[in-house]
Amino acid sequence: MSSLGVTIQGQPFSHMVYHFVLTYSNWETVTVCFSESFEAFSEGLQNALWELGGVPPRHRSERMSSAVNNLSEQKDFTDRYEALLKHYCMEGEKIQAGKANENGDAESLHRWFKEAVDQALLLRGSRDFESVEAYKRFLREVRHERNLGRRKRLAEELAVLGPLPDRRRESYRRLKVGVGTGSLIHVYHNVYSVDSRLMGEEVEVRVHADHLEVWYGQKLIERLPRLRGRGKHRIDYRHVIDTLVRKPGAFENYRYCEDLFPSSRFRMAYDALRETRPARAVREYLKILRMAAKQSETGVDDALRALFGQDRPITPEAVEEFVRREEEVPAVTEVAVETADLESFDDLFTNKEVWDGFAQGREDGGCEGAADGLLEGAASAHVPREF
Numbered sequence: 001m002s003s004l005g006v007t008i009q010g011q012p013f014s015h016m017v018y019h020f021v022l023t024y025s026n027w028e029t030v031t032v033c034f035s036e037s038f039e040a041f042s043e044g045l046q047n048a049l050w051e052l053g054g055v056p057p058r059h060r061s062e063r064m065s066s067a068v069n070n071l072s073e074q075k076d077f078t079d080r081y082e083a084l085l086k087h088y089c090m091e092g093e094k095i096q097a098g099k100a101n102e103n104g105d106a107e108s109l110h111r112w113f114k115e116a117v118d119q120a121l122l123l124r125g126s127r128d129f130e131s132v133e134a135y136k137r138f139l140r141e142v143r144h145e146r147n148l149g150r151r152k153r154l155a156e157e158l159a160v161l162g163p164l165p166d167r168r169r170e171s172y173r174r175l176k177v178g179v180g181t182g183s184l185i186h187v188y189h190n191v192y193s194v195d196s197r198l199m200g201e202e203v204e205v206r207v208h209a210d211h212l213e214v215w216y217g218q219k220l221i222e223r224l225p226r227l228r229g230r231g232k233h234r235i236d237y238r239h240v241i242d243t244l245v246r247k248p249g250a251f252e253n254y255r256y257c258e259d260l261f262p263s264s265r266f267r268m269a270y271d272a273l274r275e276t277r278p279a280r281a282v283r284e285y286l287k288i289l290r291m292a293a294k295q296s297e298t299g300v301d302d303a304l305r306a307l308f309g310q311d312r313p314i315t316p317e318a319v320e321e322f323v324r325r326e327e328e329v330p331a332v333t334e335v336a337v338e339t340a341d342l343e344s345f346d347d348l349f350t351n352k353e354v355w356d357g358f359a360q361g362r363e364d365g366g367c368e369g370a371a372d373g374l375l376e377g378a379a380s381a382h383v384p385r386e387f
Helices: 038-052 079-087 100-124 132-158 237-246 264-276 281-294 297-309 316-325 342-350 352-380
Strands: 016-021 028-033 058-061 091-094 173-178 184-187 190-193 202-207 211-216 219-225
Touching: 016 038, 016 100, 028 038, 028 100, 028 132, 038 079, 079 091, 100 132, 173 184, 184 202, 237 281, 264 281, 264 297, 281 297, 281 316, 297 316
Parallel strands: 058 091
Antiparallel strands: 016 028, 173 202, 184 190, 202 211, 211 219
């Protein structure tokens, strides 16, 4: 779906949808996802079945590796997909390799659904949404409109669907992961930080389609956005700040040091401390960062903005005093740009002295000389330099 150019608060939203189709009525539903992982596949299929309120006797999938065992002819499906089919008492089917036409009805509906979303976006007048949830509501509205004309045939299908089980099957995968030094865990070739109190412990990570849950002692400790791809990292400075305060020498060589600047103003504060108090810069910056973690990141950021605006020294004491007083920070200065008088440009381009200077400068010194000659001609004609 990324080719449709959808954005969330101005940022490109790279995504896919799991598209479920009943091939008699063409009733359809979708679930937003970010990869063809089994977690996304299971979540989308179960969402469809529970919205439908019943279970068809057979489910056909393309040859996606999360469902179909493409490495062996002896075993059709992966263990996790077989367990999912068994839970819902469905029979699995797969198309032949390279024969997408065997899913012809569903494939054509994929295309028509995407085109319907594109048309709805055009009518909406904007492809930007305030949140992912707002975009999901938009997709539900598109799907609802498309399903309105399918109710008669859908009623025939509902009459022959099997019953749902008592509960959904878990869509996530459970992993046992050790928390290493630096409060880091490694999940599917990506790195995440967790609370420093968990260092040296083993936690259970529940890998969902779009997020991770970190459990310890039967309690949910963290809920983290799931990183896409490999070799990525997500470091929350709140997780590691206590350790760094105790061992400030590790800060400058920290592999993920850039993640310890929540905003550009924090980076500016660190640079200012290195200039004015180089021997204590790290310790004092970490005190400011700890204040943001324990009290208010927004409050500390506002304090830094005020101190820079007043040209006052950046110190932990000054920041703490500002945050404690809860002093109101002046709004960001609005810059007013006056509308240019276009007649002034006409005067410039029709002034003989200006163009004589340009021509002479080009003859004497090429492009650079032309620019100098233009400025000299404008000066002699008393044309304001900004023009």
